Amino acid sequence: MNGWSALILLLAFLMVPVPYVAACPIQKQAATISAHNDIYTVTLSTEPEKVQVAKPFSAKIVVCRKDNEKFDGRLRLDAKMPEHGHGMNYLPVVRKLEDAIYHAVGLIFHMPGKWQFIIELEERDNFEKLKLDYVLK
Numbered sequence: 001m002n003g004w005s006a007l008i009l010l011l012a013f014l015m016v017p018v019p020y021v022a023a024c025p026i027q028k029q030a031a032t033i034s035a036h037n038d039i040y041t042v043t044l045s046t047e048p049e050k051v052q053v054a055k056p057f058s059a060k061i062v063v064c065r066k067d068n069e070k071f072d073g074r075l076r077l078d079a080k081m082p083e084h085g086h087g088m089n090y091l092p093v094v095r096k097l098e099d100a101i102y103h104a105v106g107l108i109f110h111m112p113g114k115w116q117f118i119i120e121l122e123e124r125d126n127f128e129k130l131k132l133d134y135v136l137k
């Protein structure tokens with residue numbers, strides 16, 4: 001292998017993540033939190049950015065697969081306070097906005113403290129659960 005071939009191989013290797021980033025933009029805004037496992041990266045941003053105690057808010061969720069494939073499954077969202085052993089008093093409604101992007105409305109954190117968003121992803125025969133911590137002050 002000559003120097004040019006090695007350089008081209010190196011460039012090809014370095015370029016692999018580019019289509020992934022383009023196809024699945026990770027949101028960069030103040031209220032974005034994220035979690036990942038071996039298969040997925042999930043980001044969640046709340047609207048409004050600063051959640052108020054006992055006030056309804058919504059959330060935008062983006063699901064990215066680490067293998068660059070499009071997420072083609074079902075998403076469920078719930079939230080709980082792990083230290084208190086309870087969840088929310090209302091069920092949020094989640095709908096798909098476009099491929100890999102979801103919108104949840106009707107979220108209400110009725111007390112301050114450590115909350116955890118729980119995102120369940122079901123895709124073909126695979127079931128994954130990701131948890132995103134959120135401290136409500």
Ligand SMILES: [Cu+2]
Binds near residue numbers: 081084086111113
């Ligand atoms: Cu609580």
